[in-house]
Amino acid sequence: MNVINALKSSIKKGIQQVTAPQPLKEFEPATLPWLDKPGADIEQFVRKYERGRNVPYDLAEKLKFWQKNGYVILKQAIDPAWIDQYWSEVEELIENHKQYKTLVRVDLPEYAARPVLPINEVPKDVLNGPYIKFMDFHDNSVLGKKIMLHENIITFLEAVFADRVIAMQSLLFKYGSQQATHQDFPYVVSEVPSHLAASWIAMEDIHIDSGPLYYYPGSQYNKKFDFGNTGIFFNGQSKYNPNDFANYLDKKCEDFGLKRETLLIKKGDVLIWHAALAHGGDAIRNPALTRKSFVNHYSSIKAYKHHRQSPTTEPIRRSMNGADVFANPIMPDQEDIFKGGEKL
Ligand SMILES: O=C(O)CCC(=O)C(=O)O
Structure with missing residues (x-):
C-alpha cells in the first residue's frame, strides 16, 4: 500500500494520520532491560539465575551496584597470561602491519579526510603513537574472541539483559583516547538502544597520568541529549555535534551533583558500564x-x-x-589468523 492509500485507509478506520517516524528522544520505557525498570526484584532474579551456575562473585550485590551507579568493576577477571599473549599479538600486528588488513582509526589532522583505513596503509611510527584505535582486532584473533566472551564478563551481562549476549565490536588502545565525555548509545547503535553495555579490560596497571577513563556514577538516568533532527542518535546529518553532547553531559552531571570518578584499575581487572553511563578519556x-x-x-x-x-x-x-560474536562478513580471509589463543 502506498502512503496516500495508507492515509485514506487509516482515516476511514478512524486511526490517527500517518506520519514519518519521529527520532527517539528517550529510551522506550517498555523495552528497557528488566533491571532498569521500576520495581526490578534482584533477589528473586538471582535465585533463579544462579541455579546450577558457578558465579564467582556476589551477583546480587553487583546488580544492585549497577542499578544505582551504572557500572561494576570485576577484579582480576582475566588471566594476566591471556593479556600478555593478546598484547603480543597487537605488537606483531604493528610490527608487521604491511601483512595485515585490520582497520585502524587515526584521529590526527592529516588523516581527517579518511580517518578509518587498513593498518597496512599507516606508517609504523604513527601506529605506535597516541590517537590510534585498532578496530575489531578480535575478528583476527582467537584469543581476542575468548577474552571478549570471557565467562566472568558474560555471566554478568547475561544477568543485566536477562538474555543471550552478543558482542558487537571492539577497540584496542595503546595510549589514552582523550575522548570527550559521551554515552555510547548514540554511536554504537543496537535495535533497542538501551540493550547496550561495554567492557573495558586493563591490559596493564593504569597510571593516573596516562589519560585514564573517567565516568559519572548515576549518570545513566539523566535526560538524554537531543541531537536535533536525529534525536538521541548521532550521525553526519545531526544538527548538534559531539562537543555539544560533551558540554551537555558535563553540565547535567554537575547540576545533579554527580561526582566524576577515575578508573585506576590493575592489569586483568574489568570495568563494565551501562549504555547511558557518561564517560570519557582524561x-x-x-x-x-x-x-x-x-x-x-x-x-x-x-x-x-x-x-x-x-x-x-x-x-x-x-x-x-553462552554468548556469540559474529564473524566479520567483509574480510573472511582475516578471521582468526592469530591462533595463539587456541592453546589457552
Ligand atoms: O578508553 C577510552 O578512553 C574511551 C573508550 C570509550 O569511551 C568507548 O569505547 O566508548
Whole structure:
C-alpha cells in the first residue's frame, strides 16, 4: 500500500494520520532491560539465575551496584597470561602491519579526510603513537574472541539483559583516547538502544597520568541529549555535534551533583558500564605513559541480529560461554589468523 492509500485507509478506520517516524528522544520505557525498570526484584532474579551456575562473585550485590551507579568493576577477571599473549599479538600486528588488513582509526589532522583505513596503509611510527584505535582486532584473533566472551564478563551481562549476549565490536588502545565525555548509545547503535553495555579490560596497571577513563556514577538516568533532527542518535546529518553532547553531559552531571570518578584499575581487572553511563578519556599528563586497554561493546540477541556491516545476511556465529560474536562478513580471509589463543 502506498502512503496516500495508507492515509485514506487509516482515516476511514478512524486511526490517527500517518506520519514519518519521529527520532527517539528517550529510551522506550517498555523495552528497557528488566533491571532498569521500576520495581526490578534482584533477589528473586538471582535465585533463579544462579541455579546450577558457578558465579564467582556476589551477583546480587553487583546488580544492585549497577542499578544505582551504572557500572561494576570485576577484579582480576582475566588471566594476566591471556593479556600478555593478546598484547603480543597487537605488537606483531604493528610490527608487521604491511601483512595485515585490520582497520585502524587515526584521529590526527592529516588523516581527517579518511580517518578509518587498513593498518597496512599507516606508517609504523604513527601506529605506535597516541590517537590510534585498532578496530575489531578480535575478528583476527582467537584469543581476542575468548577474552571478549570471557565467562566472568558474560555471566554478568547475561544477568543485566536477562538474555543471550552478543558482542558487537571492539577497540584496542595503546595510549589514552582523550575522548570527550559521551554515552555510547548514540554511536554504537543496537535495535533497542538501551540493550547496550561495554567492557573495558586493563591490559596493564593504569597510571593516573596516562589519560585514564573517567565516568559519572548515576549518570545513566539523566535526560538524554537531543541531537536535533536525529534525536538521541548521532550521525553526519545531526544538527548538534559531539562537543555539544560533551558540554551537555558535563553540565547535567554537575547540576545533579554527580561526582566524576577515575578508573585506576590493575592489569586483568574489568570495568563494565551501562549504555547511558557518561564517560570519557582524561588528558594524558605524561606522554611517555601507555594506557593499554581492550574495549568491547555488547547487546542482547533480541536487539542485535545482524552484523552492522551486513545487515541483510544471516551472521556466522562464534559461540562461547553462552554468548556469540559474529564473524566479520567483509574480510573472511582475516578471521582468526592469530591462533595463539587456541592453546589457552
Ligand atoms: O578508553 C577510552 O578512553 C574511551 C573508550 C570509550 O569511551 C568507548 O569505547 O566508548
